[in-house]
Amino acid sequence: MIAKDKDSGARLGCIATPHGKIATPAFMPVGTQATVKAMTREELREVKSQIILANTYHLYIRPGHELIGRMGGLHGFMGWDGPILTDSGGFQVFSLGDLCRIREEGVTFQSHLDGSRHFISPEVSIAIQEALGSDIMMCFDECPPSTADYGYVKKSMEMTTRWAARCMKARRRDDQALFGIVQGGRFDELRKESARQLRDLGFDGYALGGLSVGEEKAVMFGVMETCAPVLPEDRPRYVMGIGTPEDLIEAVYRGFDMFDCVMPTRNARNGMLFTSGGTLNIKNARYAEDRSPLDPECDCYVCRNYSRAYLRHLYRAGEILASRFNTYHNLHYYLSLMEQAREAIAEGRFSSFRRDFFERRS
Amino acid sequence: MIAKDKDSGARLGCIATPHGKIATPAFMPVGTQATVKAMTREELREVKSQIILANTYHLYIRPGHELIGRMGGLHGFMGWDGPILTDSGGFQVFSLGDLCRIREEGVTFQSHLDGSRHFISPEVSIAIQEALGSDIMMCFDECPPSTADYGYVKKSMEMTTRWAARCMKARRRDDQALFGIVQGGRFDELRKESARQLRDLGFDGYALGGLSVGEEKAVMFGVMETCAPVLPEDRPRYVMGIGTPEDLIEAVYRGFDMFDCVMPTRNARNGMLFTSGGTLNIKNARYAEDRSPLDPECDCYVCRNYSRAYLRHLYRAGEILASRFNTYHNLHYYLSLMEQAREAIAEGRFSSFRRDFFERRS
Numbered sequence: 002m003i004a005k006d007k008d009s010g011a012r013l014g015c016i017a018t019p020h021g022k023i024a025t026p027a028f029m030p031v032g033t034q035a036t037v038k039a040m041t042r043e044e045l046r047e048v049k050s051q052i053i054l055a056n057t058y059h060l061y062i063r064p065g066h067e068l069i070g071r072m073g074g075l076h077g078f079m080g081w082d083g084p085i086l087t088d089s090g091g092f093q094v095f096s097l098g099d100l101c102r103i104r105e106e107g108v109t110f111q112s113h114l115d116g117s118r119h120f121i122s123p124e125v126s127i128a129i130q131e132a133l134g135s136d137i138m139m140c141f142d143e144c145p146p147s148t149a150d151y152g153y154v155k156k157s158m159e160m161t162t163r164w165a166a167r168c169m170k171a172r173r174r175d176d177q178a179l180f181g182i183v184q185g186g187r188f189d190e191l192r193k194e195s196a197r198q199l200r201d202l203g204f205d206g207y208a209l210g211g212l213s214v215g216e217e218k219a220v221m222f223g224v225m226e227t228c229a230p231v232l233p234e235d236r237p238r239y240v241m242g243i244g245t246p247e248d249l250i251e252a253v254y255r256g257f258d259m260f261d262c263v264m265p266t267r268n269a270r271n272g273m274l275f276t277s278g279g280t281l282n283i284k285n286a287r288y289a290e291d292r293s294p295l296d297p298e299c300d301c302y303v304c305r306n307y308s309r310a311y312l313r314h315l316y317r318a319g320e321i322l323a324s325r326f327n328t329y330h331n332l333h334y335y336l337s338l339m340e341q342a343r344e345a346i347a348e349g350r351f352s353s354f355r356r357d358f359f360e361r362r363s
Numbered sequence: 364m365i366a367k368d369k370d371s372g373a374r375l376g377c378i379a380t381p382h383g384k385i386a387t388p389a390f391m392p393v394g395t396q397a398t399v400k401a402m403t404r405e406e407l408r409e410v411k412s413q414i415i416l417a418n419t420y421h422l423y424i425r426p427g428h429e430l431i432g433r434m435g436g437l438h439g440f441m442g443w444d445g446p447i448l449t450d451s452g453g454f455q456v457f458s459l460g461d462l463c464r465i466r467e468e469g470v471t472f473q474s475h476l477d478g479s480r481h482f483i484s485p486e487v488s489i490a491i492q493e494a495l496g497s498d499i500m501m502c503f504d505e506c507p508p509s510t511a512d513y514g515y516v517k518k519s520m521e522m523t524t525r526w527a528a529r530c531m532k533a534r535r536r537d538d539q540a541l542f543g544i545v546q547g548g549r550f551d552e553l554r555k556e557s558a559r560q561l562r563d564l565g566f567d568g569y570a571l572g573g574l575s576v577g578e579e580k581a582v583m584f585g586v587m588e589t590c591a592p593v594l595p596e597d598r599p600r601y602v603m604g605i606g607t608p609e610d611l612i613e614a615v616y617r618g619f620d621m622f623d624c625v626m627p628t629r630n631a632r633n634g635m636l637f638t639s640g641g642t643l644n645i646k647n648a649r650y651a652e653d654r655s656p657l658d659p660e661c662d663c664y665v666c667r668n669y670s671r672a673y674l675r676h677l678y679r680a681g682e683i684l685a686s687r688f689n690t691y692h693n694l695h696y697y698l699s700l701m702e703q704a705r706e707a708i709a710e711g712r713f714s715s716f717r718r719d720f721f722e723r724r725s
Binding site for chain 2: 036063
């Protein structure tokens with residue numbers, strides 16, 4: 002931690018990894034299948050990606066972590082030489098895998114691609130992530146559905162802690178960091194207990210899991226406020242799977258440092274674009290002859306060179322270039338927003354930055 | 364025409380347009396909907412595209428030539444400042460349009476997108492192409508099916524000549540070139556007559572239409588051999604819609620200068636790649652752990668940076684990056700091949716270049 006905002010929980014930090022440093026708060030573009038959809042690594046650098054996220058479940062299923070391991074790990078395979086974070090596979094096993102069966106030992110499930118049967122345990126997840134060779138690994142956790150009751154969530158959270166201890170013990174490499182994942186659903190008491198237990202185990206960083214799964218925003222921000230004070234100040238804090246630009250600013254305000262979400266990339270492919278004035282749907286007929294850039298305040302390659310009219314045409318024609326340009330712009334927006342947040346924290350004006358940010362969109 | 368090969372019909376040439384010069388023989392990447400699929404203009408420049416082709420029919424249907432005209436023409440709309448050739452719309456009207464009805468006056472048809480009724484005549488085609496603002500326009504022609512008999516093809520060819528004269532008369536702008544299109548199917552006598560009639564009308568360049576529509580290669584090369592001697596030496600000769608790398612070399616050998624084809628771009632998206640050793644299907648399991656580049660003799664961005672194993676993974680995972688990388692490589696291959704052909708002609712060694720080219724793939 003380099004600096005802390007005097008009026009809020011916002012922190013300026015730096016994470017050192019074998020593949021470079023990450024200034025936080027940081028947004029991590031999602032590269033599910035060893036590629037951030039529609040982007041080359043050069044373009045990822047242009048929009049100032051510091052670290053990308055890859056999905057363990059997807060890469061385990063195809064092309065297989067052992068193949069990737071033989072091809073030089075994820076860095077060698079996909080040709081990205083910056084930091085990479087891999088999730089544990091847990092979330093996708095529960096959301097994509099079929100016939101999922103959860104026991105203390107681990108989880109059996111069927112591949113969503115070919116129905117083949119698989120087993121992932123904390124030890125297996127770490128072995129996969131070590132083969133992938135990410136800079137930051139995540140503990141294998143259970144993500145109970147948002148509708149689960151207190152009793153279920155409590156038992157699940159306690160098992161996630163035991164799994165976290167097993168992940169720690171299963172590590173064979175010392176060049177990869179390992180983050181614990183706080184669970185506990187919407188229950189403050191369980192979230193606090195989970196955070197305490199993981200803190201006592203002592204991880205390189207801490208994440209909030211099981212958020213952005215349908216709960217109200219107030220619950221999500223409440224969980225952040227509950228957990229932040231329990232987690233060590235000198236370790237990165239990561240909220241998994243969020244969110245909108247507004248969510249990110251609110252999470253930074255509450256003391257969180259790292260984020261990942263498919264929203265900028267997936268929404269881009271659906272024509273939904275983030276701008277300084279809010280979101281914009283490029284399909285809209287009003288843009289048919291609009292010569293202005295997507296976001297007049299944006300200095301990205303797309304906004305410097307192309308009109309809304311051309312972007313609308315590309316989208317309506319189903320052209321790959323639409324996905325490319327929209328993804329490029331949206332990632333640039335998210336990553337610039339985090340850069341601005343870092344500058345604001347460094348200059349002791351994060352609260353006014355946050356206020357201005359929300360005023361401009363109201 | 365700058366130089367002529369002593370042993371064959373191959374010619375080195377230069378075409379001057381308001382948006383720059385084109386060294387011939389030249390391949391024109393196809394940008395059907397005002398974008399060469401998956402490529403930015405910067406990447407088109409990197410792979411040394413000198414001119415691109417856009418499809419009048421598609422742009423007339425969506426977003427409409429009048430809109431494009433108001434947005435600064437195709438150059439302004441898509442942000443490409445190099446030369447552009449537009450086809451006449453004829454071929455697509457016949458191949459994509461529904462309920463096509465052909466009369467001397469012009470053609471009525473229904474849009475393949477929404478079934479709306481349209482009419483294109485020689486005059487309408489020129490007006491559309493003038494709104495698009497291409498550097499080279501093509502005459503509106505009828506493309507009879509490859510199965511049409513002599514009587515039909517003769518009448519059709521004669522109408523195409525009358526249409527060509529009408530196109531010439533319909534021009535309002537003097538900054539766009541106009542090429543005539545030789546028709547006549549597989550009948551040498553009709554092809555020769557068509558070429559003569561168009562030559563007598565006096566166009567800026569001449570194209571062979573109605574090839575690569577299912578006829579045998581011998582017929583295609585025969586038509587080239589029939590027409591080349593009839594066409595003026597000092598004007599560009601364009602074979603529309605071909606072809607494989609082998610077709611291009613054979614057409615250059617027979618005195619043709621310009622080519623366009625969706626093969627490098629469309630096949631790229633289907634995983635079929637052109638290399639110095641012939642074609643390669645990246646889906647093939649043999650490439651699963653192949654660390655070598657697509658084409659060890661290629662110096663393109665993709666071959667310099669990525670393995671066949673990664674490209675195979677991207678393709679199998681259905682990633683946009685697969686289409687991007689494969690398209691980039693295939694266009695680089697086609698455009699480099701034409702560059703090598705130009706060098707060979709300039710250095711008086713085209714025949715040995717052609718021999719080597721075919722020997723390496725046998």
